[in-house]
Amino acid sequence: MPAMGRFFDGETGQRLHVDLYIDPVAETLRLEHSDLPMGSQYWPLWAIRALSENAREDQLVLSLKADTSLDSALIVTARLTVDDPDLTFRLLKLCPNLQRRDIAPGAIRKVAIWSTGAVSALLLMIFVILPAMANTLATFIPIEREVAWGRTVVNQMERFLGDGSVGRLACDNTEGLSALSEMTDRLTERAALQYDLNVTVFDHKMVNAFAAPGGQIVLMRGLIDTADSPDEVAAVLAHEIGHVESRDVTRNALRTAGSAGLLSLLLGDFAGGGAAVVVAEWTLNASYSREAEAQADQFALNMLDASGTDATGMAEFFDKIGELDRSGLDLPTYLASHPETKTRADAARVFAEAQGLTAPILSQREWEALRGICS
Template sequence: MSTHAQEWVFADLAQGERAHLTRVRIACHPEALVIGMPEGDQVTWRWDDVRRLRDQADRRAMVLSRKGDPLTRLYLTDASVQGYVTRHAKYMGRRHSGTRLSKVAVWAGGAVASVAVIIFLLVPLMAAQLAEILPPEGEKALGDTTFEQIRTALSETAFEDRLNICDDPAGNAAMQSMYTRLNPEADLPYDVQIHILDHPMVNAFALPGGRIVFFRGLLEEAENPDEVAAVLAHEIGHVVHRDPTRDALRSAGSLGVLGLLFGDFAGGTITLFLANQLINASYSQAAEARADDYAHGLLEKANISPVALGTFFQRLHEEHGDAEGIVAHFASHPQMADRISAAQAAVDPDRSYDTILDAQAWRSLQTACGGAKDATETTEEFSKKAWPATD
């Protein structure tokens, strides 16, 4: 074929907005490919703008598109026309550059930034608002469901489907006596329920709806009941300020967004992550400091030395390092030294503090799950372990 204009031949055109093919005429010229439409109009494709689409099912047809219009397809079956096009469309092998990688990167960055704004700004804001207006029965139902999920997730044997709640009457009476002695006066729309779970983890946490959970491991690690009372007072502070509810809503919202992004529409993993999040609750520094201040006030009012709050965690961290449970949780906060100092500063050096339980009640509490820890010291020996006033 010469380089001069070619006679009209037939081809098929798909124009993107319609699925069916339109029969058109084409003519090849040295400067461009001309398409004759059925209505009589002509469309000109410059050779520099012609692109070839490969990997088509019909190998006999040459499928062309035009730069800037990737949805339009021109199907050529005439071998002579195919040869002419091959010789003149020198950029035919280039890919469409309709969307530059830089633009894709900008869009991707914008999408990531949008998700980050939702998760780290909008979700916490909404969680804070919802925590204030959530009906008490809804908050309690959330806590009840999460508590059972935690018991199921931490079940250690094939013979139990849920982790056991320690139901020793004397041990639970000692815990209740401790709560009564602290006597929080917060006007909560539900009763505070305290549970001891039979698990070696050294931890305690609060759940929405007024549930506070202690693990057996924490009771066994404590050297005296004032350490447990300090942890209890701290968790009561979280309940009073609705931190567990706010954290649960924030976690559920964030995980819900991620679930939608990654296909977990049923929310199966959301429940599991939510349970784990509440066990290892990592509240903001402001929330932790606020719960600490609340605990200092409760302990002082009950004539228990506030220094117990800081010393217990400090001793556990020195003994166990960055272990799991409450040690890791407390150590994960960069202001650990400040919190210990704050507990020491809350002590009245001129005051003589009591201990919150007598030796018998303390022994009952430590063995509430049937533990065998030796707690046989006399009341006199036990009272010597009361926290001294510190400067």
């Protein structure tokens, strides 16, 4: 009594119950049925493949090695289902290439070509086209739109840092405010700025400052508390004015709008994929901002010099940030993307040595008032 198998020829929907015989000498599997052409078919054992990941443990679905194609729909082969346990056992033992996966010739080359294409398209977009577009578009946005957007960003920031409402975090001591505007005026009196500056202090312990689009600048109380002289605060303020003038934030937001989608596209949704996108975007951002930071530093040094303020204040403030960094205290996120503080401090010191006559940017009384701006 021969073992039976169900045979499909791959051309018709007809099922043939064929008799199966293994010929160990000729190393073939013989299929017999009166409806087969010539009554029988011979399958060489070495050319038999079994379908992978078959859920049915009680059967084997076999096919013959076919001329493989990259488009798997084009492969036409017959199928033979075997569920006779004894025959299954013998086939597993006698067919040498049963589990082998055949790869179409040229597949590796095709993958290599398209991988290169995909990677170059992404790199070109992320590093060349998107930044260039962002730079151009940033100059097209009308200033009043940018100001409106900047207000929204500052309000969002205030909600995030404070108790969720707007208007509570901003410090409003009258003398402090006038000292602050005094400092801003002295810094900017010799500069022709495209933006009207709107400088605010938030009552928050973070040692940080940020520039939002359209001339919005926010200093944190922690930064003023950490500074030992008004010149140090002026250095940070001048640095942020540099960001405002070169439209760094607007440019960055435009660029991110383009590239964030691309990165999530590439990495997909595997476990941790979301986190990987955040990390990749952050790294990309840091590489762009290092350049922007260096430019803002240079802008700040020139501005300090033009207003007759000693750039040593900048060097001293960078030294302090460097120490905060090392002691691992609450590291402000924005500092992490800044160039090495030591290098920046040294650059400021070199610049300061070449400076002529300087004076503190605020009088002792004004400095006291600024320190009390949040009280």
